[in-house]
Amino acid sequence: MVEVTPLRNVPVRWRAYSLAIKNGHSEPTTTQGALRVVEAVWADHGDEPIGRLYTEIGTRFIVKGDVSPGAVSDALAAAGLDQSYGAAAADERWDDEIRGSMAEAIDHVGPEVGVPILVFRDDDTTAAIFGPVVSPTPRGEEALALWDHVVGLAWSPSFFELKRSRTGSPEV
Numbered sequence: 001m002v003e004v005t006p007l008r009n010v011p012v013r014w015r016a017y018s019l020a021i022k023n024g025h026s027e028p029t030t031t032q033g034a035l036r037v038v039e040a041v042w043a044d045h046g047d048e049p050i051g052r053l054y055t056e057i058g059t060r061f062i063v064k065g066d067v068s069p070g071a072v073s074d075a076l077a078a079a080g081l082d083q084s085y086g087a088a089a090a091d092e093r094w095d096d097e098i099r100g101s102m103a104e105a106i107d108h109v110g111p112e113v114g115v116p117i118l119v120f121r122d123d124d125t126t127a128a129i130f131g132p133v134v135s136p137t138p139r140g141e142e143a144l145a146l147w148d149h150v151v152g153l154a155w156s157p158s159f160f161e162l163k164r165s166r167t168g169s170p171e172v
Contacts, residue, residue, distance in 0.1 A: 001116075002055060003143040014038075014050035015101040017115050022102065030067045032098075033089030037072055039097040040088035041081055052079040062170075120154055129154040131162075136171035 005012055016035040020028075034057050042050055056075035060066045073086045088094055105117045108128035119128045129150065138146050153159045 002051060003137065003139060004147045005051070007144055008147060012051060013047055014042075014054060015105060016098045017102050017105055017117065018098050019114065021095070021098060028090075028092075030069060030072070030089075031061070032095075033069065034061070034072050034075075035098050036088045036091055036094035037076070037085050039094040039101075040085050040091070041076075043097075045081075049079055049081060053081065055079075118150070118154065120151065127154040129159075135166075 056078040060071035113130035
């Protein structure tokens with residue numbers, strides 16, 4: 001999304017989806033705390049900073065392997081956001097927002113998926129799809145070609161799945 005959005009002028013509404021909540025984990029995780037922070041930022045600022053914030057959180061959690069609360073604070077700073085949003089990580093009231101976001105995604109794509117979930121809108125019509133899951137991240141023309149194929153598959157009412165086994169570790 002980050003690669004394609006400016007090249008295709010795609011409007012994005014980033015949403016929260018907690019695999020911990022989906023999988024019934026009762027103890028809050030740092031990831032769930034990060035999603036609470038995302039929801040708090042969105043409530044005040046809308047979509048504009050969310051892509052940056054998700055990218056910064058992902059860089060710390062996935063690329064650097066740092067899933068500490070400090071990583072969320074560092075992500076806020078790197079995204080140019082006030083550190084006070086870090087307090088939302090411990091605030092359970094944001095879980096209802098996360099559950100609402102998840103319910104909306106499931107309404108579009110069904111419950112038997114993970115993330116990412118893409119929902120496309122064209123006037124009053126929607127199409128949704130789980131994926132793509134790619135590694136390494138394609139760039140430039142390769143990213144645009146993949147995007148165009150994914151969009152085409154999503155709008156096909158008879159399409160529901162493509163999958164192959166991973167052949168190596170994710171490249172991030």
